[in-house]
Amino acid sequence: MSKPYLLIAAGGTGGHMFPAQALAEAMLYLGWRVRLSTDARGARYTSGFPHTTEIVEASSATFARGGLAAKALAGPKIAGGVAGMTFQMLRDRPDVVVGFGGYPSIPALSAATMLKIPRMIHEQNGVLGRVNQLFATRVAHVACGVWPTDLPEGADGIHTGNPVRAAVLDREAAGYIPPGEYPMSILVMGGSQGARILSDVVPGAIAALPEFLRSYIRVSHQARDEDGARVAAFYAEHGILADVEPFFQDVPRRMSEAQLVISRSGASSVADISVIGRPSILIPFAAAAGDHQTANARGLVQAGGAIMIPENALDVSSLTEQITTILTNPQAAQKMAHAALSVGAPDATERLVALVEQMAQKETT
Numbered sequence: 001m002s003k004p005y006l007l008i009a010a011g012g013t014g015g016h017m018f019p020a021q022a023l024a025e026a027m028l029y030l031g032w033r034v035r036l037s038t039d040a041r042g043a044r045y046t047s048g049f050p051h052t053t054e055i056v057e058a059s060s061a062t063f064a065r066g067g068l069a070a071k072a073l074a075g076p077k078i079a080g081g082v083a084g085m086t087f088q089m090l091r092d093r094p095d096v097v098v099g100f101g102g103y104p105s106i107p108a109l110s111a112a113t114m115l116k117i118p119r120m121i122h123e124q125n126g127v128l129g130r131v132n133q134l135f136a137t138r139v140a141h142v143a144c145g146v147w148p149t150d151l152p153e154g155a156d157g158i159h160t161g162n163p164v165r166a167a168v169l170d171r172e173a174a175g176y177i178p179p180g181e182y183p184m185s186i187l188v189m190g191g192s193q194g195a196r197i198l199s200d201v202v203p204g205a206i207a208a209l210p211e212f213l214r215s216y217i218r219v220s221h222q223a224r225d226e227d228g229a230r231v232a233a234f235y236a237e238h239g240i241l242a243d244v245e246p247f248f249q250d251v252p253r254r255m256s257e258a259q260l261v262i263s264r265s266g267a268s269s270v271a272d273i274s275v276i277g278r279p280s281i282l283i284p285f286a287a288a289a290g291d292h293q294t295a296n297a298r299g300l301v302q303a304g305g306a307i308m309i310p311e312n313a314l315d316v317s318s319l320t321e322q323i324t325t326i327l328t329n330p331q332a333a334q335k336m337a338h339a340a341l342s343v344g345a346p347d348a349t350e351r352l353v354a355l356v357e358q359m360a361q362k363e364t365t
Contacts (some may be wrong), residue, residue, distance in 0.1 A: 002296055003031055003032055003033040004031075004032050004033070004095045004096075004360055005032065005033045005034075005035070005092070005093075005094045005095050006023075006024075006027050006032050006033070006034050006035070006094060006095065006096050006097075006098065006111075006356060007034075007035050007089075007094035007096070007097045007098070007107035007108055008020050008024060008034060008035070008036050008037070008097075008098050008099075008100065009036075009037045009038070009058075009097065009098070009099045009100065009104065009107070009108035009109060010036070010037075010040040010042060010099065010100035010101065010102055010104065010105055011037055011039045011041060011042025011102040011103065011104025011105065012041050012042055012101075012102035012103065012104060013041075013044075013045075013102065014045055014266075014268055015101075015124055015125075015266050015268050016042070016100045016101045016102040016105075016124070016161075017038070017042055017045035017046070017100070018045070018164070018165055019040075019100055019122060019124060019145070019164075019266045019267075019268065020036065020098075020100045020270075020274070021045075021048055021049050021165055022163035022164055022165050022166070022348075022349045022355070023037065023098065023163055023347060023352055023353070024049055024050060024053050025049075025050055025165070025166050025349075026163075026349050026350070026352075026353050027053055027353065027356065028053065030087065030353070032234070033054070033067065034050075034052070034053050034054065035053070035054040035055070035056060035094075036049065036053055036054070036055045036056070037056050037057075037058045037104065037105070037107065037108045038055065038056075038057060038058070038104045039057055039058060039104035040057060041104075042102065042104050043055070043057060047073040048165065048167075048249075048257065049100045049325075053077045054312055056088075058081045058085055058107040058108065060109075063186070070318060076103065076278035078103075078106055078107065078253040080156055081106065081107035082107045082110045082111055082343050084107065084114065085107040085108050086110075086111040086114060086263075087109070087361065088111075088201075089111050089112065089113070089115055089117065090267070093115070093117065094112070094117055095118070095121075095360045095363060096117070096118045096356050096359050096360050096363075097109065097115075097117055097119040098119070098121070098122065098352075098356065099119070099120075099121040099122070099130045099131070099132070099135065100121070100122050100124070101121070101123065101124065101132050102129070102131060103131060105121075105131055106131060106134075106259060109121070109131075109135050109138075109139070113114065113135070113138050117124070117357075118140060118331060118359040118360065118362065118363050119139045119140065120139045120140050120141040120142070120143060120355060120356075120359065121136065121139050121141075121142055121143070122142075122143040122144075122145065122160070122163075122352065123142055123143070123144055123145060123146075123149055124145040124162050124266075124267030124268065124271075124288075125145065125146060125149075125267050125288075125292035125293075125295065125296055126146035126148075126149055126150070126292055126295025126296055126298070127149070127150055127289065127290030127291070127292035127295055128142075128149065128150065128152075128290075129289065129292075130289065132174075133152070134177070136151060136155040137152055137153075137154045137155050140156065140255070140359060141156050141157075141158050141290050141355055142155050142156060142157045142158070143158055143160040143351075144157050144158065144160065144211070144232055145160065145161055145162035145267050145271065145348070146267065146295060146299065147159040147164070150290075150359050158351075158355065160266060160309055160345070160351040160352050160355070161271070161331065161344075161345025161347070161348030162267050162268065162270075162345065162348055162349065163271075163348045163349040163352055164268075164270035164271050164272055164346070164348065165252070167250075167252045167253075168252045168272050168275055168276065169275065169346060169349075170252065171252045171253070171255070171256040171271055171275075171276050172275050172276065172344075172346050173275075173276070173277050173341055174256040174276055174277070176259075176277060176278065176333075176337040177259065178259070178330035178331070178333050179260075179326070179327040179328070179329075179330050179333045180330055181216065181334050182202060182216060182329060183215075183216055183218055184216050184217055184218065184259040184260075185218045185219075185220065185254070185257050185258040185259055185260075186206065186217060186218070186219050186220070186258060186259065186260050186261075186262060186323075187220045187254050187258040187260075187261045187262070187263075187278075188202050188219065188220065188221040188222060188261075188262045188263070188273060189201060189222045189248075189251070189253055189261065189262070189263040189264065189269055190222060190224075190263070190264050191305060194283075195224075195264055195283075195285070196224065196309060197234050197283070197314065198221075198223075198245075198262065198264070198283065199221075199223045199224065199227040199230075199231045201314055201316055201319055201324045202221065202262055203221070203231055203238075203240075203242075204234075204316040204363070205239065205316045205317075205319035205320040205323060206219060206235075206240060206320075206323065207235075207238040208316055208317070208320045208325060209327075210324065213324065213327055213328065214240065217241075218242070219235060219240060219241065219242040219243070220242075220245075220248065220254045220258075221235075221242055221243070221244045221245075222244075222245060222246065222247065222248055222305075223244050224246060225246050225247070225248065228244050228245070229326065231244050232244040234358060250336040251272065252272065252276065255273070255276050255278055256276050256278075258278055258325055259278075259279070259326075259327060259333065260278070260279050260280070260281070260327060260333070261273055261278050261279070261280040261281070262280070262281045262283070262319075262323075263280060263281075263282055263283070263304070264282070264283060264284065264285055264293060265282040265283070265284045265285075265293040265294070265296045265297035265300075266285075266293060266296065267296050267306070270296045270299075270300060270304050271344070271345070271348070273300065273305075273306070273340055274299075274300060274305070274340050274341065274343050274344035274345070274351055275341075275344040275345070275346050276340075277305075277337045277338065277339065277340045277341035277344065278306065278309075278332050278336075278337055278340060279305065279306070279326055279337055280300065280306040280336075281306065281307050281309060281319070281322050281323070281326075281341065282297040282300065282301070282306050282307070282308045282309070282356060283308075283309050283310075283311055283314055284296070284297055284308065284310065284311065285311065285317050286310070294308070294310075296349075299343045300335060300339075300340060300343055301342070303338060303339045303343045304335065304339040305336050305337070305338075305339035305340030305341075306336070306340065307322050307326075307342040307345065309322065323363050325346065346352050
């Protein structure tokens with residue numbers, strides 16, 4: 001008997017790819033064959049996928065970026081991707097197709113819709129992304145990482161939480177060492193490729209900490225390539241031990257060792273913080289579609305696990321004040337860590353797996 005076959009469609013950013021990776025890991029463990037359909041941008045995040053995952057690149061494009069020529073070519077590229085994926089599915093029909101958002105998921109979801117293959121989407125954020133808006137009423141389920149999620153009429157929303165990678169689950173509820181008079185770690189994340197505003201503000205805020213506090217600080221700072229050198233130089237000039245990289249492959253380890261996380265509130269970052277359980281200061285990306293990063297942060301903030309600073313209110317003095325408040329109050333920091341855990345969904349992958357298996361069973365009965 002051949003293995004059941006799951007096609008996962010995702011791409012663009014780590015926010016789409018990391019939950020896809022979590023589902024791939026789980027389904028392969030259960031004996032499924034898994035193929036990932038993505039694009040060149042998404043392919044940058046595939047190194048963490050199990051080596052038995054089949055990876056294909058589909059032709060796709062976005063109308064949201066580039067000049068007139070790029071936008072004019074987007075339609076034909078997408079059509080070509082849909083045609084190619086339809087041909088692949090006719091030769092090798094998936095049992096279930098799951099889309100995780102991003103324009104690279106359009107070809108697979110479109111082909112699955114035309115061929116009436118069981119399909120669903122997963123939305124990481126509290127507001128549907130553009131592609132998931134397009135397919136929300138054309139799939140069996142919308143698995144929601146944040147609840148409630150604003151859904152169109154007719155869409156079947158199910159709260160699953162956001163799947164996290166095995167490396168994050170390995171650090172689930174890792175013991176938290178409250179801040180004190182010993183080396184303390186701050187992890188700074190601005191999404192999978194850093195964030196300019198965090199590189200502009202965070203180093204100065206840490207440098208402005210009281211000397212008795214600053215002398216204990218160790219920083220892991222994720223910064224864009226173009227910002228990395230100046231950020232590293234600033235920390236060095238102010239005598240702050242810092243590891244500055246464009247992307248950390250070992251975020252779960254660094255997060256589990258941190259006394260404080262300063263981060264954008266992308267869905268994957270919020271999920272990781274809540275599963276591992278760390279106090280955080282969240283700065284939602286102001287230009288995020290539908291202000292979805294504010295929606296993502298709301299649960300952690302309301303539970304008492306995070307402090308949210310709107311981007312337009314972020315400056316050195318306000319951030320220094322919040323960092324100082326957390327790192328000089330170990331009992332409050334401990335409470336924040338526990339509060340973060342209270343909103344985590346470490347079983348999100350299992351919930352998603354159950355939906356996939358239910359859809360496959362319905363197809364065979």
